[in-house]
Amino acid sequence: MTIETGLDPVSALAIVGVLGVGAQWVAWRMQIPAIVLMLAAGIIAGPVSGILDPMRDLGTLMGPLISIAVAVILFEGGLTLNRQSLSGAATGVYRLVLIGAPVGWLLSTLALHYVAGLGWASATVFGGIMIVTGPTVIAPLLRQAKLAKRPAALLQWEAIVNDPIGALAAV
Incomplete structure (x- = not known):
């Protein structure tokens, strides 16, 4: 229909x-x-x-609505930050963001180019999108999984910090 x-x-x-x-x-x-x-x-x-x-x-209206939605999604996670939870997960968050994100971007880009056959420009953009975990997706999954405090904090912080980085990488 x-x-x-x-x-x-x-x-x-x-x-x-x-x-x-x-x-x-x-x-x-x-x-x-x-x-x-x-x-x-x-x-x-x-x-x-x-x-x-x-x-x-x-x-x-499509363009303005997308801009508003992206802004809300990207920065909503920052409004829910709990700085106390970072203390136990800081080292892991730094590793995931500073090492994991670039490595994930590189490997995703290579896979998209060589396996999926995308051109370098498209593969690079999609690779940047692939590294975003996003707090709006991670938070409900964490509530559902009922993880221990430290791993939950690590994943929550990684999602919050990595979200704008992935958006910038895709642009």
């Missing part, structure tokens, strides 16, 4: 909101990470069914 004429921006955003809240609620009831159901809902509502097409439905 594809909607040829498109939805007005308010309707499109309302559908996205309902799908997001619904996926969040179902995930909470099923005790699974919400990101799994949100991804499934987005894929079904977008490419599979054609109900939502951001370029068609949002038009010129």
Whole structure:
């Protein structure tokens, strides 16, 4: 089912909101990470069914909405920082960010170029995106996994610090 004429921006955003809240609620009831159901809902509502097409439905609003969303996602993690949790995980965070991120970027870029056959420019951009773990994804997964304090703090801090680095690497 594809909607040829498109939805007005308010309707499109309302559908996205309902799908997001619904996926969040179902995930909470099923005790699974919400990101799994949100991804499934987005894929079904977008490419599979054609109900939502951001370029068609949002038009010129697409650019500003993406900019706002990226800013919120990148800097939301910084608002939830707990400096006390860094003390026990500082060495690990430094290693993950200063060594792990560049090595991950390099290996992802090489794999994307040689295995997936992408050009160097595309492979480098996608490699930069691949190193981002992101606190908005990691935090719910950590709550679900119920890890010990130190590994949870290490992963949370790495996600928060690495998020803007990965965004800059992709740009």
